[in-house]
Amino acid sequence: MGNRPLQKIINWSLMLNPGLLMVDNMHFQYNGFLYGIMIHSLVDAKQGKLLRSGILFAALLNFKHIYLYIAPSYFAFLLRAYCFENSGNSIRARSWISAFRPLRFITLGVSVIAVFAASLGPFIVMNQLPQLASRLFPFKRGLCHSYWAANFWALYSFADRVMIVLVSKTPIGQYFNLSLDTAALEATTRGLVGNTAFGVLPTVTAQHTLILTVLLQIPSLISVFRKPTFDRFIGSVALSAFASFLAGWHVHEKAILLCTVTMSVAIANLVGASPNSGSGAGAFSEQKNGAGLLTPRDVRSFMIVSLAGYIGLWPLFFTREETPIKVLITLIWFVVVGSGLDQCIPKQPKGPSVEAGPSSAKSMLRYYTTLERLYVFGCVPVQLYVNLIHEAIFGQEKLAFLPLMITSVYAAVGVVYGWLLYSAAYFSSNKALDKKKTR
């Protein structure tokens, strides 16, 4: 136990992150250094250098607007922790005004605006801003990216496909008065970027997704705003990323990295707070108010989301040469990090959820429920089918969308499940802490 092995695991988890390796070095993008900036910003927040954290984040936003996904958490945290006097307790309604620090607010606001001005200034001068915005926010593209990212809409589209088959092949449609939109039958899964249309289920518009995203983000934002500790902040960053990924409009499958990387940092934070973490120094160990411990639930949710998310990335790498590489790096990562984290769970968790499995005490999956184990092992036959058997049966052309759909839906189930589990862990740990405080 102790802090050192843990830091090592998180280092490995981030540096050998198969998602980053695959997306940056096989697919080709520049995520690595952007996540570096993000983690710098998060570490600054942890160390209380809030202004620098905010400026770094503003710069990050100007590098890649995908970080808007987690901007609400940053906004809530910085507003509350930096612009209000932070006494450590919730502020009563009356004293909001007296706690406000206008000077800090102006400093932060000016710095952020300055960053944006430096980046966008030339375009504003040349009157290119509307054109820029239309490139950055392509709402004309469809709900789902070329193949479905592992989110709600993958499940939704899948449900729609099932309904189409049911309605057209069986008489169920007549009982429920469902009609078929024939134009939609051609679209969606053919790898075309365009408007997604559904055959049976109601169409989803950009406004719907926006509202849903905000609704999903609000609970964690409130929790941060009520009590701006770093633990809550980092958890809410991960949850914001999830909300945007799961419910956003035209989400890329690569955006799962945002969820898994922020979750890694959140887990590192929890582990750093572990009471038996001995002498270890460093940013993640100086915990003041004895925050949450690493629970099996955190680990399970993290591992399942990561596994599902990375498998959801696999269809990006479709040549035969890439197949063994993507499989091996994901597998090695899962085993090494999974078993490493497993050993970091405190032996007698004090949290409310002690769910140690009765059997196979040595296995790294001992804390997992049967259903979760089924999911993890289920990846093997599913991916065997997707990568090998399907082509052997149907050839390359026929039913080409089927493997993609299977991968997306299977991954979406895992991501949604892991998100629910993580939300439960986040809010229950907050509650437990509040209770501890009041006693």
Place this chain on the structure above:
Amino acid sequence: MAPATPRTKGNKAKATITAKSSTTAFSTSSSSSSPAIDHGASRFSSSSSTITTSTTTITNSSFYNTTATAGKAPKLNLSVFRYSNWLEENQLKKTAPWIAVAVAILIRFIVGLGPYSGYATPPRFGDYEAQRHWMELTIHRPIKEWYSDKSKWWDLDYPPLTAYVSWICGFIGDKLNPEWFAWETSRGFESPDAKIYMRATVLILEVIVYMSSIIVFTNLWFANKPWTRKHAALILILMQPGLILIDSGHFQYNAVMLGLVAWAVNCFLADQDVLGSVFFCLALAFKQMGLYFAPAVFAYLLGKSFRQGFFGCIWKLIKLGTTVILTLGLMFYPWMQSQEEILQVVHRIFPVFRGLYQDKVANVWCAVNVAIKLREMFDIQELVRFSTLATLLSFLPSVLHLIAKPTKKGLIYGLINSSLSFFLLSFQVHEKSILIPMLPITLLILDEPAVASLFVTLATFTMFPLLKQELLLLQYFVVLGFWIWLTKGTFSTASKLLQFLSVVNLLVITSLHVAEFTISPPARYPDIYAVANALWGAGGFTLFWAYFNYRQFTFVNTPGTGFRVTKSTKLA
């Protein structure tokens, strides 16, 4: 392990007295030295007797170190040890070999993304095409014609087991895509899918034969050592760059032959001599270069037989002889019907007509040839006779020693010495053949850490001209760099001379590489870099030959390897 050091230091005076009285007793049994140990050990544990027995060897080695180097035991501080410790702390012993094998496969596969020997170079292509053609040949021709096929395309010149394996690979590949191995029309066929299939056959055979044998070897060789050492050795052996580059980059099936030899060694370590000789014959039947090891294996088994009394010796020799004849007979059975056929097979397998050596190779003949043009002075028959005699003389000392003292450690040294002799002095040597002595030397990676690391570095360097020709530069630098990084911890355990040699070696290698990429060779000597490479390699390998012969004759009298594993802090 930690108690050993302070204890010996504290009782240095006593220990020296005991040693003076009877050195042999000190090294073999703990009885005579137990008073000295008990005195110190009682401070650490109540049950001192158990500690005494378990730490005898350690006390022994640390005793010699205290006298020799005044208490400064060199510490082998490898990053693989830290990783293995981490695995052990996290109770990952069961999964660890799988992780190591998975990483090894991943690295080999990524190296395999690069070009292979003869990639897109008509008309003859290279080793890849040779192997592919043998698959084509074996699935389309009757077995009698395998060695007498007159199609003037890569003749099958490896022994029958290679042919059988080619047949299996060709059979499966033919089911996947008949185009890959179509008779005559597929000559020089190249496609990305065919490449992946061929690479996969290499990798799968390597996992089945070679990697499994290494896992078993580390378990047998470090049987009484901490688990971390076993695992560290496994990782290091699997990451040996030479084999990765030649098998997965250049394209060959060396790992099968080497794996079969390693299985034979495993059997010898477990005293299963008959089974071991079966494996060794299979290795010979896969690649005739296995003969480089034959003198050592023969000497070991002969020496072991001599120690079993008159009738025991005869019986053992009959058993082993029958095994060898049966195994090889079974392998060559299809061609045994007539003398003509078997001679044709032998003629193909031992092509003496090809010359003293191929290209530039880091052996003695090629080095001597820089000054004296041997090939013009003598005809080929004389050269064959001369080189055979020289080889015989150079492995004779080690073989005689092994017959006299057939120990298991001696076997490994014998394998090194006989294969190095063959590499340096025998007829018709490829630069790739350095892989053969590299196997037993790599197996000693934790027994001779600095020497083995240096040897592997040098040997990989000598294959550079070949790899450069095949555009595997990136793979070469990355894999070799990884090896140097992995084994850099061995440096501190080396003697001053060895440290000096390691540094010089790295400097020469680096400067030769830098020069090759910046200065174009003079017009008179277009091969100057290849020749420099071969000369440096030949010099180094000759020194290694001398060193390993010296070690074989002296390791019995020297103490253990004389370094501590860094786990000592944990035990304290």
